[in-house]
Structure formats: C-alpha cells, structure tokens
Amino acid sequence: MSLQTITCVAVLAAVVQLIAGDCKVTSKTYSTTDGLVIAKVAHIIQFSAQCDNKPKGLSLYADLNGQTLPALRSDDGPNGQSLYQISWTVDLEKASSGYHSIPIYDEEGFAALRRGQRAGDSSASKALFTIELSHSSPYKGPVIQTELVATIAALGLWWTAYRAKSRLTS
Amino acid sequence: MVKVLLISAFCLALNVLVLAEEEAVTAARLLIEKQILNKYLVENRDIVVNYNIFNVGQSPAIDVHITDNSFSSEHFDVMSGVLKVTIARLGPGSNITHTSVVRPKAGIWGRFNFTAGEVTYLVSEDSKDIQLGYTSEPGEGFIVSLKEFDRRFSPHVLDWAAFAIMTLPSLLFPFLLWYRSKSKYESIVSSKQANKKH
Numbered sequence: 053m054s055l056q057t058i059t060c061v062a063v064l065a066a067v068v069q070l071i072a073g074d075c076k077v078t079s080k081t082y083s084t085t086d087g088l089v090i091a092k093v094a095h096i097i098q099f100s101a102q103c104d105n106k107p108k109g110l111s112l113y114a115d116l117n118g119q120t121l122p123a124l125r126s127d128d129g130p131n132g133q134s135l136y137q138i139s140w141t142v143d144l145e146k147a148s149s150g151y152h153s154i155p156i157y158d159e160e161g162f163a164a165l166r167r168g169q170r171a172g173d174s175s176a177s178k179a180l181f182t183i184e185l186s187h188s189s190p191y192k193g194p195v196i197q198t199e200l201v202a203t204i205a206a207l208g209l210w211w212t213a214y215r216a217k218s219r220l221t222s
Numbered sequence: 223m224v225k226v227l228l229i230s231a232f233c234l235a236l237n238v239l240v241l242a243e244e245e246a247v248t249a250a251r252l253l254i255e256k257q258i259l260n261k262y263l264v265e266n267r268d269i270v271v272n273y274n275i276f277n278v279g280q281s282p283a284i285d286v287h288i289t290d291n292s293f294s295s296e297h298f299d300v301m302s303g304v305l306k307v308t309i310a311r312l313g314p315g316s317n318i319t320h321t322s323v324v325r326p327k328a329g330i331w332g333r334f335n336f337t338a339g340e341v342t343y344l345v346s347e348d349s350k351d352i353q354l355g356y357t358s359e360p361g362e363g364f365i366v367s368l369k370e371f372d373r374r375f376s377p378h379v380l381d382w383a384a385f386a387i388m389t390l391p392s393l394l395f396p397f398l399l400w401y402r403s404k405s406k407y408e409s410i411v412s413s414k415q416a417n418k419k420h
Contacts, residue, residue, distance in 0.1 A: 098303070
C-alpha cells in the first residue's frame with residue numbers, strides 16, 4: 053500500500069501556468085518511479101502553448117542537454133487546442149532524482165541555437181519558454197531487506213542469551 | 223517491322239519499371255518499433271510503451287499520424303502520454319521517439335497480446351497518396367496479478383511482525399522464569415551479606 057502512496061506522491065501532475073514572453077503555457081509532467089516493474093524510466097511532459105504572435109500549429113523543439121527532442125502534437129486537447137508532448141527514457145541503473153529546466157524553441161529559434169552551438173557561441177538564441185521537471189529516483193525496493201533485519205534480530209537475541217549463560221557458568 | 227515494335231515496346235516497359243523503382247526508392251518509408259520497456263507486467267502498475275520512428279526513405283514523411291488502439295480504455299488507464307500523435311514532418315534518415323505510460327486497471331491480469339499501432343503518412347512533399355503502415359508488434363505478454371507480485375517482491379513487514387509476536391511466548395516464558403529465580407537468588411544473597419556485616 054505504501055508503494056502506491058509513494059507512486060502517487062511522486063506523480064508530478066504539476067499544472068504550471070507560466071507566462072513567459074508572449075506565450076501562455078500549461079504543462080503536466082510525469083516520471084515513472086516504480087523501479088521494480090519497469091526496465092527504463094520514462095519522463096513525459098505534456099504541455100499546451102498559446103503564443104500571441106505565432107500561428108497555432110507551430111513546430112516546437114526542446115533541447116535537453118544537447119539532445120534534440122522534437123515536440124509531438126496531439127489534437128486531444130479539451131478546448132480543441134493542440135497538446136504537445138516531449139518524452140525521453142533513461143536506463144534504470146543510471147536513473148536518479150533530478151531537476152531539469154528544459155528550454156523550448158520554435159523552428160527559427162532552434163536553427164539559430166544549432167548554428168550558435170556549431171560556431172561555439174550558445175547564447176545567440178532565445179527560447180520561447182522553459183519547462184521545469186523535477187523527479188525523484190525510482191523505488192527499487194527497501195533499503196534493508198526485512199529478512200536481513202529479522203536475521204540480525206535473531207542473532208542478537210541468541211548472543212545476549214549466550215553471554216548471560218556463559219557469565220553464569222564461568 | 224513487328225520485331226522492332228516488339229523490342230521498342232519491351233524497352234519502354236523496362237524504362238517504366240526502372241522509373242517506378244526509382245520513385246519507390248526516393249519515397250519516404252517509416253519503420254516504427256513499438257517496445258514495452260518493462261521487466262514485469264503487473265496489474266495496476268506502470269507499463270512503459272515506447273515508439274521509435276525511423277524514416278529510412280530519401281524523402282521527408284509529411285503529416286505522420288500514429289494511432290495505437292490496442293490499449294482499450296476498459297482495461298487500461300493512460301497515466302501519461304497520448305496514444306494518438308502527429309508529426310508534421312520527419313526528414314529522411316532521421317528518427318523520433320515517443321513514449322507513453324499505461325496502467326492495467328485493478329482486476330485486469332492474464333495473457334495480453336500487444337498488437338501493432340497504425341500509421342498514416344504522405345510519402346513526399348508533393349504526394350497526395352496516403353500511405354498506411356503498422357508498427358511492430360511486441361507480441362504476447364502475461365500481466366501478473368498484484369497478489370502474485372507482492373508475494374514475491376513486497377517487504378512483508380506485517381508478516382515478519384506477526385512472526386515476531388508468535389515467537390514471543392516461547393522466548394518470554396523461560397526468560398521470565400529465569401529472571402524471577404535470579405532476582406530471588408540475588409535478594410537472598412544480598413540479605414545474607416547484609417546479615418554477615420552486622
């Protein structure tokens with residue numbers, strides 16, 4: 053039951069309202085934390101962005117530590133607005149708790165970013181907005197196995213009795 | 223005359239065939255690998271579904287729609303991610319990854335066949351024909367019930383506590399007997415010593 057509460061607590065359904073620049077962004081993040089069952093940890097960010105001076109079906113790109121993540125679109129939004137999704141997976145052994153601040157660019161901004169990176173100057177491009185994701189490390193089981201605790205307790209009990217007995221008979 | 227006509231017809235047919243083949247090679251071709259990234263499939267626990275989309279053709283694929291209807295809403299909850307995505311343009315030789323997380327509802331366990339999703343796209347920028355394809359199929363898996371999974375993997379704290387309580391009588395009873403006789407003996411010895419001093 054405690055595992056369920058851990059998973060519930062770790063689900064970051066943070067509906068963040070950001071007003072960055074001209075864009076109104078609502079985002080929802082999810083990271084899998086059930087390390088007993090999954091082979092790779094998945095991080096998923098779903099967001100919808102409404103930018104004032106940009107068209108509606110815009111292509112957006114995210115830059116995650118040098119890795120390009122194009123935002124995929126789905127039209128399942130409640131008001132007919134486009135939802136975008138960014139997702140990536142991490143190996144379970146390498147997964148740990150973390151915090152990511154992910155800048156989102158449109159096409160021109162992203163092209164400018166890549167050009168700037170090739171030229172060695174990565175401050176040329178400005179992101180449309182930034183999405184934050186913080187996640188806890190996956191649950192891989194209790195820190196100490198309960199069988200180990202039981203064995204240590206039993207051995208400790210035996211040792212106390214043995215010492216008392218040897219003190220009596222010495 | 224007839225021979226010449228026949229030969230020219232044959233050459234024309236060959237040309238058309240070669241041209242058609244060339245067109246097929248330069249069209250976009252999407253290969254989609256659908257993977258289930260789980261060690262165990264457990265009732266009411268996350269299942270990570272990953273789609274790797276590769277464009278192995280030489281044209282960009284336009285207006286790609288990927289739909290996965292294999293997780294029906296009466297058996298699965300979508301925890302995050304969407305099962306219907308659109309990619310406006312996927313360049314030749316490039317790839318995209320899409321992940322979503324589903325969870326079998328409580329009471330849903332047993333054999334489950336993970337079938338393929340569907341994809342439609344236009345094979346080049348000026349093409350009007352919609353190409354229909356399928357993702358790969360992960361195949362059949364067995365969703366283990368939560369009871370079975372807990373039996374193997376939970377820390378069993380309550381079970382160990384019950385065991386400790388059950389072993390307590392057989393430890394406590396001899397200890398109390400010994401402690402009572404020890405304290406009685408010690409009080410006798412100390413009272414004797416007190417008497418000797420006087």
